[in-house]
Every structure is written in C-alpha cells, then in structure tokens.
Amino acid sequence: MAIADSRQGSEWKDLDGRHYLHPFTDHKSLAKTGSRIVTRADGVYIFDADGNKILDGMSGLWCVNAGYGRDELVDAAANQMRELPYYNSFFQCAHPPSIELSRMLQEITQPQFNRVFYTGSGSESIDTMIRMVRHYWELKGEPQRKTLIARKNAYHGSTIGGASLGGMKPMHSQGGPMVPRIEHIDQPYWFGSDRSLSPDEFGLQAAQLLRQKIEALGPDQVAAFVGEPIQGAGGVIIPPDSYWPEIQKICDEYGILLVTDEVICGFGRLGQWFGADYFDVKPDLMTFAKGVTSGYLPLGGVMVGDRVADALIDKGGEFYHGYTYSGHPAACAVAIENIRILQRENLVERVRDDIGPYLAERWRTLAEHPIVGETRMVGLMGALELVADKSSLARFDEKIGAGTLCRDFLVNNGLVMRAVGDTIVVAPPLTLSHEEADELIGKAWKCLDLTQKAIAA
Numbered sequence: 001m002a003i004a005d006s007r008q009g010s011e012w013k014d015l016d017g018r019h020y021l022h023p024f025t026d027h028k029s030l031a032k033t034g035s036r037i038v039t040r041a042d043g044v045y046i047f048d049a050d051g052n053k054i055l056d057g058m059s060g061l062w063c064v065n066a067g068y069g070r071d072e073l074v075d076a077a078a079n080q081m082r083e084l085p086y087y088n089s090f091f092q093c094a095h096p097p098s099i100e101l102s103r104m105l106q107e108i109t110q111p112q113f114n115r116v117f118y119t120g121s122g123s124e125s126i127d128t129m130i131r132m133v134r135h136y137w138e139l140k141g142e143p144q145r146k147t148l149i150a151r152k153n154a155y156h157g158s159t160i161g162g163a164s165l166g167g168m169k170p171m172h173s174q175g176g177p178m179v180p181r182i183e184h185i186d187q188p189y190w191f192g193s194d195r196s197l198s199p200d201e202f203g204l205q206a207a208q209l210l211r212q213k214i215e216a217l218g219p220d221q222v223a224a225f226v227g228e229p230i231q232g233a234g235g236v237i238i239p240p241d242s243y244w245p246e247i248q249k250i251c252d253e254y255g256i257l258l259v260t261d262e263v264i265c266g267f268g269r270l271g272q273w274f275g276a277d278y279f280d281v282k283p284d285l286m287t288f289a290k291g292v293t294s295g296y297l298p299l300g301g302v303m304v305g306d307r308v309a310d311a312l313i314d315k316g317g318e319f320y321h322g323y324t325y326s327g328h329p330a331a332c333a334v335a336i337e338n339i340r341i342l343q344r345e346n347l348v349e350r351v352r353d354d355i356g357p358y359l360a361e362r363w364r365t366l367a368e369h370p371i372v373g374e375t376r377m378v379g380l381m382g383a384l385e386l387v388a389d390k391s392s393l394a395r396f397d398e399k400i401g402a403g404t405l406c407r408d409f410l411v412n413n414g415l416v417m418r419a420v421g422d423t424i425v426v427a428p429p430l431t432l433s434h435e436e437a438d439e440l441i442g443k444a445w446k447c448l449d450l451t452q453k454a455i456a457a
C-alpha cells in the first residue's frame with residue numbers, strides 16, 4: 001500500500017501540524033491554514049489529499065523538468081539500488097554510475113568543462129564552489145583573493161554559504177554572522193528601476209556595478225563573480241541582452257573567475273542545456289542541481305572548467321571537501337536516465353523551438369490584463385508584474401499583498417504559480433503540451449480577474 005493511502009487527508013494534516021517543521025515556513029500562520037497534502041503526481045499535474053488536480057506551473061521547485069510519472073527514472077533508481085545502493089567515492093573508490101554521468105555532463109557542457117564535483121543539492125554545490133574558488137587562488141599564490149561578488153536578491157541556497165552568497169536580506173538577518181568577504185551588487189532588474197534608461201543601457205549600467213565594486217575592493221582581493229543567468233527565486237529577473245557580455249568582459253579584464261549558478265537555468269529550462277549557453281558566456285565554474293535528476297532523487301554538483309581543474313590537479317594536494325552523498329549511485333543512475341530522456345525526446349530543442357515560443361506568445365496576452373504591468377519569458381521560465389496602474393506602472397500598496405492574493409486564487413483554481421512580492425512567476429515542466437499551456441493561461445487570466453475584483457472590494 002502506498003504511504004499516502006495509509007491515512008485519511010485530515011489525519012495527515014493533523015500529524016503534519018504537530019511534528020513537521022517545514023522549510024521556509026511561518027509555523028504559527030501555517031497552524032491556522034494547515035498544509036496542502038500532495039499525494040501523487042503525473043505528467044504536469046499534482047493531486048492532493050482533498051481530491052484536487054492542480055497544474056504544476058512551477059515544476060515542484062523548478063526541478064521536475066522531465067515531468068512526473070516517469071517509469072524510466074523509477075526503474076533506473078530501482079535497478080541501481082539492487083546492484084549497488086550506496087558506495088562513496090572517497091579513498092580512491094568510484095562506481096560506474098558516477099563515472100558515466102561525469103562523461104555525459106562533459107558532453108553536454110561547454111568545451112572548458114571536463115570535470116565535475118558532485119554534491120547532494122544546490123546549496124551544497126554553492127558551498128563547494130565557494131571553497132573551491134578560494135582554494136584555487138591559494139594554489140595560484142594569491143591567497144588574498146577571497147572576496148566573492150554576487151547580486152542583491154539572488155538566491156543561492158540556505159546553508160550558511162548559500163545564504164551568505166545569496167542576496168536576500170531577510171536571510172542575512174537570521175542566524176548570522178554570515179560568511180565574511182562576500183559582497184553584493186544590484187541586480188539587473190529593469191522593471192524594478194525607474195525605467196529612464198532603455199533596457200540595454202540599463203543592462204550595461206548594471207554590469208558596470210561589478211567594475212565599480214572590484215575597483216572599490218581592490219582588484220587583487222576579488223576571487224569571483226557569481227550569478228544566476230536568470231535570477232529565479234528573486235522573481236525571474238531576465239537581464240537585458242547587454243548585461244552578460246559586459247559581465248564576461250569585466251571578469252576577463254580583471255582575471256577573476258566567472259561562475260554561473262545553473263541550479264534553475266540548467267538542463268533545458270531556457271531552451272539550451274545551460275543558462276550560460278543561452279547568454280553565450282563562458283563560465284569557469286557552473287553549479288547545478290534540481291533538473292539534473294528532474295528532482296526524482298537529490299543530486300547536485302559543480303562543473304569545473306579546465307582553468308580551475310588544472311590548478312587543483314597540477315598543483316595538487318588534497319582538497320579537504322566532500323559529502324557522504326557526493327555522487328550517490330542511485331541519484332547518478334537517475335540523472336543518466338534523465339539526460340537520456342531530455343536527449344531522446346528533444347526536450348531542450350522543444351523548449352527552444354516549440355513549447356517555449358508557444359507559451360511565451362500566450363503569456364504575452366496576459367499583459368493586456370488591467371492589473372498586469374509587464375510579462376516576460378525565456379524558454380519555460382517567466383514572470384508577470386502586478387500593478388495598480390497600467391500607465392504609470394505603480395505598484396499596489398504593499399499591505400494589500402496582491403501577489404499572495406493572486407497566488408492563493410491560482411492554487412485554489414487548479415494552477416500552481418509562485419508569488420515573489422507582486423511578481424508572479426512560472427516554470428512548468430518541459431513536457432507541457434500546447435493544450436496544457438492554454439489551460440495555464442486560461443486559469444491565470446481568470447485568477448487575475450479574481451484578484452482585481454478582490455482588491456477593488
């Protein structure tokens with residue numbers, strides 16, 4: 001019997017409230033509403049214990065790229081667990097699934113990437129990257145280069161390293177002090193600016209903040225710049241086209257390492273294998289997780305470019321870092337099969353040429369709604385901005401909580417999208433059909449109407 005079938009929906013809610021501390025949750029307020037108990041999923045839909053069928057416009061947490069209900073992934077895990085459920089890759093050991101996956105990752109990434117370091121999550125990948133970047137500069141004889149520069153409002157995970165590197169103020173204010181020598185510059189958020197510059201001018205200006213920060217810190221103190229190609233949890237901040245080429249130029253000029261955090265953008269989300277490919281930048285390191293297994297098992301890692309890998313290997317010495325679950329065999333077996341699915345079903349190309357453009361065109365129609373000030377989308381990752389006034393693009397009074405209101409209407413009407421303030425974000429599985437895209441847009445429009453009416457009342 002499935003675990004879900006062993007109790008009634010109300011029993012799950014009761015036990016949940018009493019024993020389970022959820023991530024990123026205000027438990028006092030959760031106690032009033034109770035949790036939605038999700039019991040199963042198929043394709044792009046999730047099902048809850050109250051009998052609702054809900055279109056998952058967020059792919060879980062931006063991770064179920066290949067969609068739910070993939071028997072191939074289940075079989076890959078089961079077969080591997082029967083053969084070798086666990087072994088580590090410490091102490092001169094390895095196993096076939098982690099080696100095979102490494103080969104495949106080399107194949108789908110840019111030519112500078114020949115090696116990978118495995119972790120169990122995005123946050124662990126970020127922590128690994130921070131330590132590796134600093135270690136790299138120690139090996140290069142410039143141990144003073146310790147400072148990493150990231151962006152305000154970036155999300156890079158919630159371990160102490162991830163929270164420190166991320167630019168979310170509320171996270172910095174809890175459980176500190178944060179990791180020293182991490183600096184943040186403004187994000188390239190054109191809609192959030194005064195919009196007096198064109199997007200391209202604004203993108204260049206936002207990139208120049210990196211130069212200013214490097215100069216202010218002293219160029220010989222800076223180790224790396226780290227950014228999500230498109231900021232996800234921060235509200236799907238799509239930088240103007242001018243931004244990333246300028247960032248690349250500045251990193252090259254100062255010789256600092258360029259890191260793209262591909263935890264969301266990787267594995268086809270933008271219609272390319274990685275966000276760096278979409279923006280045509282050449283990072284030295286890429287952190288990844290989520291879509292590598294479509295979330296079926298936890299796995300993450302860092303793609304290590306030759307510049308860093310050569311230093312680690314040639315200058316040698318032990319890198320005192322690694323996790324019990326680095327390269328977990330069952331997770332790697334699932335990742336191998338997941339990449340094969342993406343390849344076999346041409347899902348990355350499908351996002352670029354078919355469902356991406358289709359959803360983007362439909363998504364743009366939402367811009368005609370009276371409370372929508374902007375829509376944007378790349379691949380299958382998009383956002384819309386709720387506004388009180390379409391001509392001035394003025395926001396709603398914060399006290400209204402328009403985003404949360406809209407998000408609640410959405411889920412109660414059978415569609416999961418996420419609210420980041422008054423920005424509504426979307427990132428459905430790459431398998432979304434045209435009909436499902438139509439359903440998503442229809443439900444979104446209806447809930448925008450409901451939000452508008454509720455605010456007016």
Ligand code: PMP
Nearest residue numbers: 121122123155156157261263264
């Ligand atoms: N980096 C980015 C860009 C992310 O979006 C996330 C998670 N949303 C993380 C890192 C952290 O990943 P995890 O939750 O697997 O630790």
